[in-house]
Amino acid sequence: MYLLRTFVAVIALLGAFADEHDHLYEDKDEVVLWMNTVGPYHNRQETYAYFSLPFCAGNKNAINHYHETMSEALQGVELEISGIDIEFKVDVHKAIYCGVQLDAEKYKAFVYAVKNHYWYQMYIDDLPIWGIVGEVTDSNYYIWTHKKFEIGYNGKQIVDVNITSEDKVLLTPNTKLSFTYEVIWKKNNIKFEDRFDKYLDPSFFQHRIHWFSIFNSFMMVIFLVGLVSMILMRTLRKDYARYSKDDDVDDMERDLGDEYGWKQVHGDVFRPASHSLLFSALIGSGHQLTTVVFSVITFAILGELYTERGSLLSTSIFVYAVTSPVNGYFGGSLYARMGGKLWIRQMLVSAFLMPALVCGTAFLINFIAIYYHASRAIPFGTMVAVTCICLFVILPLTLVGTVLGRNLAGQPDHPCRVNAVPRPIPEKKWFMEPGVIIMLGGVLPFASIFIEMYFIFTSFWAYKIYYVYGFMLLVYIILLIVVVCVTIVCAYFLLNAEDYRWQWTSFLCAASTALYVYFYAVYYFFFKTKMYGLFQTAFYFGYMALFSAGMAVMCGTVGYAGTSLFVRKIYSTVKID
Template sequence: MLFVYLFQFSILNILISVVLTDEHNHIYEDNDEVVLWMSTVGPYHNRQETYSYYSLPFCMGTKDVINHYHETLSEALQGIELKFSGLEIEFRADITKTEYCQISLSEESQKAFIYAVKNQYWYQMYIDDLPIWGVVGEPEETNDAQSYFIWTHKKFDIGYNGKQIVDVNLTSENKVKLTQGISISFTYEVNWKKSNINFEDRFDKYLDPNFFQHRIHWFSIFNSFMMVIFLVGLVSMILMRTLRKDYARYSKDEETDDMERDLGDEYGWKQVHGDVFRPASHVMLFSAFIGAGYQVTIVVLSVIIFAILGELYTERGSILTTAIFVYAVTSPINGYTGGGLYARMGGRVWIKQMILSAFMLPFMVCGTAFFINFIAMYYHASRAIPFGSMVAVTCICIFVILPLTLVGTILGRNLGGIPDAPCRVNAVPRPIPEKKWFMEPLVIIMLGGILPFGSIFIEMYFIFTSFWAYKIYYVYGFMLLVFVILMIVTVCVTIVCTYFLLNAEDYRWQWTSFLAAASTAAYVYIYSFYYFFFKTKMYGLFQTAFYFGYMALFSLFLGIMCGTVGYVGTNAFVRKIYSTVKID
């Protein structure tokens, strides 16, 4: 019963965070309180290196009572830390220039502000979930010397439509030179203006159509689509023509007697029919990868569709919340596909396989996050994940993901675990003949990811820029199209690679098909190095570890997804060609 209650509680919490991602309903009456949240501050060129706004010696407003903000799990995992500003703002109530606090600039405070100005520190705030950005200060040459100034006045121009806030703009004014010992007064003013912007369209100002809908983006989609048409046509023509000749040759061989057949020059993929359905090496790990790949593919597709339908980019942490929820509830798919494949390949230690399949990806994610968390804690960055959030993620893995994976594994072993290969497997493995160097599995694996990477190359640039720079990715229709293109190209390329391998009488196609498709991720990770050094101005240990750590996870998930799709398509192809030819 305890497990049932914990499971229901976890699912309920995730559902609530998906449906009610706000602390209020965005409806205000005149003079209702409007909260200004101070979020993070950090260097402009290191977007992920963020600290609490009050890590700099800023001061708070006079109001100190607030009671309707609740941090969600996804916000905690992303380092979104909100603190009440203490500023009194009321709906449709203008406020003239008003001092809200004052500080005396000590030596320590001066050094902190100068460091922030030198490194182009920006800060982020929220009003009614609308993000606002401002700069801490700016350097200036005075009398042949470098001086540093900070902005001390915040001017808010807030647009409203009816009873809803639809626009917020910040203007930073009143530069003050950072001189030790001076007293600095911080002021603000609020101006309310009626706006014609609809509430549903209030995030449009944060989008960048000129960047995401540039002609290069459209051209890349069209180019990838043409690649799919060409590749599918080429694969169909080559394989059907070649297979037709193979079928004709094998049919002719069937008409000869045994002596002529023994003296004949037999070669090709038919010769390995007794070994082609032999279980893959390291079957437990292979089945765990395939099960996880099914789950990741469905999660990615679901999140893209939800983002298209629900505009998840308008809510803080909503994409991560959706991904966690979908990943948890699709755990039975992981267990069913991985457990069924493990049973079909003769695996017997199914509990160990189930645990590996359930915890493999969460362990990799948590391990990477744990490593980066140490660096974040050393830097006192807001990206440091709280202990309570770690416990919550652990509980989801133990009390939600593991039981659902167990259910899926049991169903998979009983419903889909019966061997059904169209050819029987010989007792003794056939020796693999020598072949050309370019037919070796390692070479095929290295070449297999080039075309799939080429089909998503341009889209990777837009995705990287949206995550590592100040862009909001919203063209999920493009992403869905690129996702479909990637799947089709991956299947076609992997089928061709597998046909060449089998024609060379090498029956080690399972891992080869998986890794040939997964090698796309290796090219993506190599591209991430180019992007880091030539397209960004990131610097520092924290940002470097964060970038390459999470890019490794991104590439890993992409590789498992592509590898699974490549294996599934190839498996269908292999079963088809060997079920058509009559085998004695």
């Protein structure tokens, strides 16, 4: 019952699938114009409250409903009442709703905003609309003072909103600005469920190069799977034949005759990985992240999460919380099979590894956001809510998964006996060293996804709404297959060189994909964007590092899992005691 009450509280807290109203209006019902944020056009994440600029609000200061979720607070959404009176199907001719006396301070604020190309965002019935503060003409600074709203309706629902900025006024100190608005209602045939289509950009996301990249990655998968199957099966067949051809020779002679190859390390290949506590925590977290990514992409395909503010983030937090038993199960069972005794410590590290990484990064960036008075600063109440989710949802569920994992799959079942004394690792050529293998292992997986990375980066760091989650799911599956194939080949080469340190090597070999993603993120920042300033730079590189770290854990886990199955298969086929 405690867990049930906790889940109910979390769902209510997240509000992932709740809305402020049902989007149905009767004639003359109030329609709220929410003012959200304002900020530089080229720095999308550097946003400030709309009224941080000396804009003025209308006389209306009370509404019948309000809507804000935890995910909106995390994303810097700051909805404030505009004070502009709008009623359903009621046209409003040009009218003054407020005025501002431009003293020296307010004049400088508007000039700074115009000079830095400030845009603002508003919402009407959850539909976003954008406007520009002003423009520079011949070294003069002008501000738009008239907002013309054209709102389309279909029956009792709002299906389209457009804004036109008019009445360009020269900014002059010690003058008064009068802000006006106009509302025009138009009947529209757009269906309510299709009203977000105007915000999508099919010509960009469904460009020919996007389809070509998917086809190219798919061909790479076929090639790699075929190559891995051909090389490994032919090589292993020869190895099996060589290792089993002299069945009539006694064990000592057969052992003396095998002086090379992967069979030589059969007594050490299942030796526990170094730093097994950290390793098992990473593997548990990676299984959970893999499940979360697949689930969220599936929900996004089925539910069109991009149509609701903050719904994608809310869904991600909710899915991550409820999949915590996956983390505990795989991490706890692996740690038990490796002979670990500090299972409570391992469970705590596994439960808080990713949350601590996320919260630590957000906490550091939050200091900069607070210094800039940006809307991206996370409120204290939201921090408390996230902490409660970690302590009262993620931790107990991870504990449940750990106990199940240790009891159901925690017994060692290696096909080969582990020697008491580790075998010395012979010298090998430089390109067979684990460090070189790790760096080369991420090249092909990155090559299979880097085009999709461009579309994802553009949607997050520019004014695009990502909606082609079918593409993302396909690329995600391709990435996992390529990672497994590449990691198996690298591990086989390492074992053939009589180096049994395959656990960490297979993990880091796949995880190095994220290193190349981060390198691409650096390139994208300098050559594909016009971002500037300390806040935007820290925000970009901080969260891209977090994104890359999550990808490293996920890819590393998938690579290790595939390699583990392969290693168990080859050593169980060759019967060795």
